Amino acid sequence: MGNYGIKVSKPGYDVKTSSPQELVFSSKYQTLHVHSQGSGIVYDSTGRTVTVAHGLGYIPKFLVHTQVDSSLPVIGSTNYYYIVPATTTRGGIEPGQYDLDVRAWADSTNLYIKYGDSFGYKYYYTGNVNNNYGYEGVSYITGTIWNGYFSGTGAFYKSAVRFQDITISQGATIYKAILGYYLGSKVGSSDIKVSSYGIDEDNTADFGGAPWGRPLTTATANDAASGNFSTGDTWERGVTSQLQEIINRGGWSSGNPVGFIQLDNGTNNSSSNYIIDSNSSDAFYGNSLTYLKVLMVDLLANYKYTIFLDEMTG
Amino acid sequence: MSNTGIKVVKDGYDVATATLLQQTFNSEKNCLKIAAEGTLTYSGAGDGSVTYSHGLGYIPAWLAWFQVSSSNKWFLQGIQEHLSGKSVIVNARTTSTELIADIYNNTGSAVDIRYVLFVDPGN
Numbered sequence: 001m002g003n004y005g006i007k008v009s010k011p012g013y014d015v016k017t018s019s020p021q022e023l024v025f026s027s028k029y030q031t032l033h034v035h036s037q038g039s040g041i042v043y044d045s046t047g048r049t050v051t052v053a054h055g056l057g058y059i060p061k062f063l064v065h066t067q068v069d070s071s072l073p074v075i076g077s078t079n080y081y082y083i084v085p086a087t088t089t090r091g092g093i094e095p096g097q098y099d100l101d102v103r104a105w106a107d108s109t110n111l112y113i114k115y116g117d118s119f120g121y122k123y124y125y126t127g128n129v130n131n132n133y134g135y136e137g138v139s140y141i142t143g144t145i146w147n148g149y150f151s152g153t154g155a156f157y158k159s160a161v162r163f164q165d166i167t168i169s170q171g172a173t174i175y176k177a178i179l180g181y182y183l184g185s186k187v188g189s190s191d192i193k194v195s196s197y198g199i200d201e202d203n204t205a206d207f208g209g210a211p212w213g214r215p216l217t218t219a220t221a222n223d224a225a226s227g228n229f230s231t232g233d234t235w236e237r238g239v240t241s242q243l244q245e246i247i248n249r250g251g252w253s254s255g256n257p258v259g260f261i262q263l264d265n266g267t268n269n270s271s272s273n274y275i276i277d278s279n280s281s282d283a284f285y286g287n288s289l290t291y292l293k294v295l296m297v298d299l300l301a302n303y304k305y306t307i308f309l310d311e312m313t314g
Numbered sequence: 315m316s317n318t319g320i321k322v323v324k325d326g327y328d329v330a331t332a333t334l335l336q337q338t339f340n341s342e343k344n345c346l347k348i349a350a351e352g353t354l355t356y357s358g359a360g361d362g363s364v365t366y367s368h369g370l371g372y373i374p375a376w377l378a379w380f381q382v383s384s385s386n387k388w389f390l391q392g393i394q395e396h397l398s399g400k401s402v403i404v405n406a407r408t409t410s411t412e413l414i415a416d417i418y419n420n421t422g423s424a425v426d427i428r429y430v431l432f433v434d435p436g437n
Contacts, residue, residue, distance in 0.1 A: 008320060008341045020347065020433045025339065029347035029433055059388055061379070061430070085393035105389040312379060312388050312428055313353060 033309040035060060042115055042300045044175070050113040052305060054106075059312040062111055064104040067302040081304070084113065098122050099293070102301070106312070113303055120300045121178070121293035124163040128279050132162040133290075134207035142207055145181060145290070147225070148192040148274030149267045156264035157274060160211045162204060163292045164257040168247050175295045177243040179260060180236045181277040182289030183229055188273030191224035193266045198242030199259035202251035211259065217245040222265050225275050234289075235275065243294070258292070346375060347433040355383065356417045357424040366413045368431050375432040376413060378406040383424040391415070391427070408436065 005027035009015040013022040020026060035054065042050055054060060064084035085103045101116030126132040130143035137146065137155035145159040161179070168174070179196070198217035219241035229235060239260060246258050267273050277290055319341035323332040334340060354364040368374065378391040382402060391404045402425055403418040415427045 010344065011319070011342055020349075021435065023347070024341055024344045026347060029349065031345050031347060032430075059386060061377070062390075063377070064390070083390075085390055103389060103393045105387050107387050 030310075032061065035307045035309040037304070037306045039302065039304040041302050042113070043298050044120070044295065044300055045298050048115040048117065048119065048300070050303060052111040052113070052307070053109060054111055054307050055109070056307075056309075057108055058314070059106050059108050060111075061308040061310045061312055062104070062106050063306045063308075064102075064111070064113055065304045066102050066113070066115075067304075084303075104305075106307075111305060111307055113305065115300055118293060120297075121176075121295045124166060124292040124294070126161060126163060126279060126290045129164075129206070130279065131206035131208045132164070133160070133277075133279055134211060135159040136210060136212070140210040143279060145262075145277040146274060147194055147262055147264065147267075148188070149264070149269040149272060150274050151269075151272045156267065156269070158212070158261065158263045159277075160199075160207055160259060160261045161290060162199075162207060162257055162259040165255055166258050166292075167254050168294065168296075169254050170250075170252045171248055172296065174240055174244045174247060175297055176238065177240045177292065177294045178236050179239045180234050180291045180293065181225075181275065183225070183231055183233050183235060183275050184278045185274075185276035186225075186229050186231045186233070187275075188268075188271060189227045190268035190270075190273040191227050192273055192275050193222070193224045193264065194262040195265045196221050196223055196237065196239055196242060197261045197263070198239065198246045199261060200246065200249070201259070202249050202253070203256045204259040206257075207259075211261065214259075214261075216261060217242045219245045227273070229275070239292070243292075344434060349374060349431045349433040351428070351430040354415060354427045354429065355424050356415070356419060356427065358417075359419055359422070361416075361418050363414055363416045364427060365415075366429060366431075367411060368408075368413060369411060370431070370433075372410050373408050373436045375434050375436040376406070376408055376430060378404070378413070378415065378427055378429045380404040380415075380425055380427045382421050383426050388428065 007015050007023055008025040009018040009023050065081040066084050067081045086100050099118040099121050101119050104113045133145050134142050135146040137157040138153045146157040147159050149156050197220050200215040200217045223237040225235045321329050321337055322339035323329045323337050327336040356364045379388045380391055381388045391406045400421045402421050406415040413429050419425050
């Protein structure tokens with residue numbers, strides 16, 4: 001290193017003989033210059049993408065850290081800050097884990113911090129348990145969900161699905177709950193119309209026997225799997241009020257199972273229009289691809305950012 | 315903290331009393347010094363990697379970002395970015411001699427990786 005410029009050595013080192021690593025500053029080496037720093041809170045209800053205007057007119061280097069709310073113990077911890085990007089690895093989310101999907105990028109006008117659509121949700125799966133699935137067109141069968149109309153039998157199909165180990169305290173307020181089906185088969189071009197109910201029981205039994213006579217929640221919703229869906233798509237729909245009604249039951253206990261029933265609600269029967277969701281598993285974690293995901297609070301995370309003056313490719 | 319050495323404070327603070335967080339420089343605290351920075355380009359499809367030989371002889375602290383070439387939208391490395399159903403993943407790592415960016419790319423375009431390697435060791 002040439003003997004020019006300004007050098008400041010670490011305490012205890014001779015500036016004249018110090019190596020670069022023993023210097024706290026050397027005018028030979030560029031350092032990153034902070035343009036701006038800030039922090040904020042992102043809420044589900046106010047949109048999941050934060051936009052920070054930097055006004056630099058070029059793309060700057062940047063760093064972002066995110067914290068999750070203490071009620072969302074992502075990867076088993078609370079109140080830690082993660083370096084963004086923070087993502088759930090390929091293959092999906094383990095049972096009982098919260099989704100962690102935060103990414104950040106910059107262009108010449110803004111820094112963007114985007115929390116994925118499933119960030120903060122806790123996931124529950126059916127597991128590869130046949131008796132957590134049931135459907136009936138002309139006879140009752142477990143191990144599969146089937147909804148819609150099948151011209152081969154001339155029947156409308158109804159289905160039920162059950163999730164175990166729901167760790168939500170009795171009476172806790174649920175912000176959002178979403179039921180997701182992986183469409184192992186999708187036939188026809190018309191919407192598959194259903195009415196979704198919860199099974200209004202404290203500790204609903206498995207579906208070894210047909211569940212159609214079980215009490216249903218007052219809360220219900222009419223939904224449709226779009227006719228534009230294809231095999232391999234995931235169909236999500238809200239079941240917040242249905243799940244809330246179950247959790248509010250006086251006899252509900254955290255760790256109990258919950259069930260949902262979907263009755264046909266007028267699917268076009270001029271030809272076959274149906275979906276089938278088998279209990280096929282996720283290749284990475286071995287979970288069922290059918291899931292219930294629950295968001296308990298609106299607040300998602302605190303974030304901090306640092307935008308450097310230094311140009312990305314300068 | 316002893317009252318020796320060099321301190322530089324932010325505008326509006328008294329150097330005699332400013333806390334560390336009110337200082338822009340303190341000779342008792344290391345600054346990350348950039349040893350090298352540059353851009354690597356991966357033009358392939360599917361899995362691959364690109365490498366920069368830094369020759370430092372130790373594992374340095376580092377940062378890296380990436381873009382799909384000419385998109386002018388830079389992400390911190392490590393992310394899986396979906397672009398109309400296509401994706402790119404960049405995971406960078408360092409050894410005592412190299413920075414290596416492992417890439418999965420099915421975008422049909424090249425991927426640029428911008429790296430900054432610091433003089434300062436990563437541990």
